[in-house]
Amino acid sequence: MTEMNERKPLLEVKNLKTYFHSNGNTVKAVDDVSFEVYQGETLGIVGESGCGKSITCMSLARLVETPPGKYEGGEILLEGEDMLKISDARMREIRGNKISYIFQEPMTSLNPVFRIGMQIEEVLMLHQGLSKEEAHARAIEALDMVRIPNPERIVNEYPFALSGGMRQRVMIAMALACSPKILVADEPTTALDVTIQAQVLDLMNDLKKKIDTSILFITHDLSVIAEMADRVMVMYAGKVVELADVETIFGNPLHPYTRGLISSRPDMSTSSTRLNVIPGNVPDLSDLPVGCAFQSRCGVVCDKCRQGTAELVEVEPGHFVRCFVTGGKKE
Amino acid sequence: MKNYLIRRILQIIPVFLGILFILFFIISKAPGSITDNIMDPRMTPEMRAALQEKLDPNLPFYVKFWNWIVEALHGNFGFSNQHYKPVVDVIGANIGCTFALALTAMILSMLIGIPAGIVSATRQYSAVDNVLTVFSLAGLAFPTFFLGLLLLKVFAIDLRWFPIFGLSNATLAHAPFLTRLGDMAYHLILPAIVLGLAETASFMRYTRSSMLEVIRSDYIRTARAKGLNEKVVIYKHAFRNAMIPIVTLLGFRIPGLISGALMTETVFSLPGVGKLSVEAVNTRNYPLLLGINAMLTMTTLIATLVADVLYAVVDPRIRYD
Numbered sequence: 226m227t228e229m230n231e232r233k234p235l236l237e238v239k240n241l242k243t244y245f246h247s248n249g250n251t252v253k254a255v256d257d258v259s260f261e262v263y264q265g266e267t268l269g270i271v272g273e274s275g276c277g278k279s280i281t282c283m284s285l286a287r288l289v290e291t292p293p294g295k296y297e298g299g300e301i302l303l304e305g306e307d308m309l310k311i312s313d314a315r316m317r318e319i320r321g322n323k324i325s326y327i328f329q330e331p332m333t334s335l336n337p338v339f340r341i342g343m344q345i346e347e348v349l350m351l352h353q354g355l356s357k358e359e360a361h362a363r364a365i366e367a368l369d370m371v372r373i374p375n376p377e378r379i380v381n382e383y384p385f386a387l388s389g390g391m392r393q394r395v396m397i398a399m400a401l402a403c404s405p406k407i408l409v410a411d412e413p414t415t416a417l418d419v420t421i422q423a424q425v426l427d428l429m430n431d432l433k434k435k436i437d438t439s440i441l442f443i444t445h446d447l448s449v450i451a452e453m454a455d456r457v458m459v460m461y462a463g464k465v466v467e468l469a470d471v472e473t474i475f476g477n478p479l480h481p482y483t484r485g486l487i488s489s490r491p492d493m494s495t496s497s498t499r500l501n502v503i504p505g506n507v508p509d510l511s512d513l514p515v516g517c518a519f520q521s522r523c524g525v526v527c528d529k530c531r532q533g534t535a536e537l538v539e540v541e542p543g544h545f546v547r548c549f550v551t552g553g554k555k556e
Numbered sequence: 557m558k559n560y561l562i563r564r565i566l567q568i569i570p571v572f573l574g575i576l577f578i579l580f581f582i583i584s585k586a587p588g589s590i591t592d593n594i595m596d597p598r599m600t601p602e603m604r605a606a607l608q609e610k611l612d613p614n615l616p617f618y619v620k621f622w623n624w625i626v627e628a629l630h631g632n633f634g635f636s637n638q639h640y641k642p643v644v645d646v647i648g649a650n651i652g653c654t655f656a657l658a659l660t661a662m663i664l665s666m667l668i669g670i671p672a673g674i675v676s677a678t679r680q681y682s683a684v685d686n687v688l689t690v691f692s693l694a695g696l697a698f699p700t701f702f703l704g705l706l707l708l709k710v711f712a713i714d715l716r717w718f719p720i721f722g723l724s725n726a727t728l729a730h731a732p733f734l735t736r737l738g739d740m741a742y743h744l745i746l747p748a749i750v751l752g753l754a755e756t757a758s759f760m761r762y763t764r765s766s767m768l769e770v771i772r773s774d775y776i777r778t779a780r781a782k783g784l785n786e787k788v789v790i791y792k793h794a795f796r797n798a799m800i801p802i803v804t805l806l807g808f809r810i811p812g813l814i815s816g817a818l819m820t821e822t823v824f825s826l827p828g829v830g831k832l833s834v835e836a837v838n839t840r841n842y843p844l845l846l847g848i849n850a851m852l853t854m855t856t857l858i859a860t861l862v863a864d865v866l867y868a869v870v871d872p873r874i875r876y877d
């Protein structure tokens with residue numbers, strides 16, 4: 226993956242901080258997160274619930290509601306434009322056009338009272354200035370592209386007439402209608418059956434090649450990441466703890482949290498009946514301990530971890546780790 | 557849809573008869589009789605008994621109920637002794653006023669309540685929202701008769717901006733139609749405000765809570781992620797969904813408005829059905845009371861039917877077949 230790093234990134238996130246303020250508490254949902262996404266690659270973001278992966282992605286198009294959320298700092302550069310500085314009107318031109326989203330819940334992500342066609346046409350008319358008729362024809366094409374049978378009929382249906390898998394295909398069709406630069410997929414298959422899940426993932430991989438879009442793929446399912454991602458970013462308590470290409474993450478995970486995640490996958494090759502787990506829970510983001518946020522669950526914790534937070538260090542080319550114990554080896 | 561409508565209309569018949577039966581039962585147990593208010597000093601007890609026998613014979617209520625139905629099917633809904641007119645004519649002469657009042661109040665309350673509710677929801681906990689919330693709670697809590705008297709005192713008696721009572725100015729009886737219509741609207745302003753205030757408040761509360769629920773849903777996030785501007789997100793994507801429960805409210809408020817008109821009409825001395833029914837109770841005019849209640853029952857049943865049909869219009873997930 227080193228050849229990718231030589232290219233200029235499509236999206237650069239630098240020191241992004243998205244905090245939530247409520248009742249005097251500050252929750253640092255995204256705390257100093259930096260990463261790049263290159264043209265045509267899929268960056269997977271993994272982490273437990275509440276680790277800040279969704280908020281990171283929502284921040285990219287300023288979709289976090291403010292208040293209670295607040296962008297405290299950093300830059301989000303998409304083709305050189307800082308998403309945190311542009312006007313609301315410019316932001317709306319980019320949403321659905323350059324950055325598109327697919328969300329986790331296909332059952333509730335489509336507006337129940339509008340026809341599917343209308344919901345796709347809306348994006349096309351808004352961003353591409355198409356007429357109603359042109360947009361309608363393009364909506365049928367878009368549905369056909371996501372392999373929905375009978376697109377001419379489905380285009381006039383309401384969302385309630387479709388299954389979850391079909392609705393997620395509609396969401397994909399809608400998100401890709403304007404051939405976005407970046408598709409943000411926030412756990413797009415979590416709510417689907419396993420067989421449907423595989424179909425939807427295949428479809429996304431095919432379409433990614435076809436329209437040459439980059440994908441930011443959020444999931445907590447490591448097997449999905451292995452199938453989809455080129456590079457993987459592991460997040461814990463609002464921070465990036467490890468970032469590397471997918472082979473390295475699975476072959477040589479360095480951060481204790483990444484190791485924990487990988488070893489807690491069910492392993493069919495051994496006869497072990499018990500699943501490995503990471504003990505404990507994600508800490509309360511409004512009440513983080515001094516030092517490393519993972520210290521209470523970590524097997525290799527040392528005194529240093531309880532005093533300060535490690536920096537994200539590049540231990541080998543393209544492999545970044547934030548850990549005093551395992552991350553500093555090659556320095 | 558057609559089958560549903562036929563079935564629904566047929567359902568109205570037993571419900572209507574059931575309610576009428578209960579009405580007959582209650583009225584038969586009510587004290588006083590139809591001759592109580594005939595105060596002729598020359599009338600002997602025998603004459604009174606004979607008159608009672610003629611006007612309202614002493615029969616069990618279910619027999620009266622049956623007789624009423626048979627007569628009603630022949631187009632005879634009873635005779636109002638006070639007015640020396642059939643009940644239908646008496647109600648007919650008064651119903652226009654009530655409908656005009658209820659309709660004006662309804663339209664006013666929707667035009668004010670729904671947009672206010674949307675504003676309140678989109679700026680939750682802001683100063684505007686707090687002011688509107690206080691206003692709506694006050695509107696719900698304020699007794700109609702008191703507000704009516706207050707407005708009369710201030711705007712009709714002290715300031716002389718509005719007429720004190722009635723629906724029309726007698727000097728304009730032969731004026732052109734539009735002038736008379738304008739005059740009626742002028743007379744209806746204060747009563748419509750009084751009747752509409754509580755309605756406005758409840759429309760506002762319903763719209764606010766319905767919008768708040770919708771605004772937090774996933775498809776609104778989708779709409780925003782598509783790049784739609786906030787006005788389209790709120791007024792198209794959110795409001796179309798928030799409207800669904802409001803339509804139900806609409807169906808239930810129509811009968812409420814008509815019965816609410818009772819108090820307002822009494823305060824403003826408007827010649828409407830509400831005032832008529834108060835008179836009918838006071839004078840033990842049971843045929844008239846029955847007629848009015850039968851009419852109100854029918855209006856309620858039809859209004860709920862209309863609400864059900866509207867429900868299917870605004871929500872594509874509801875299909876009747």
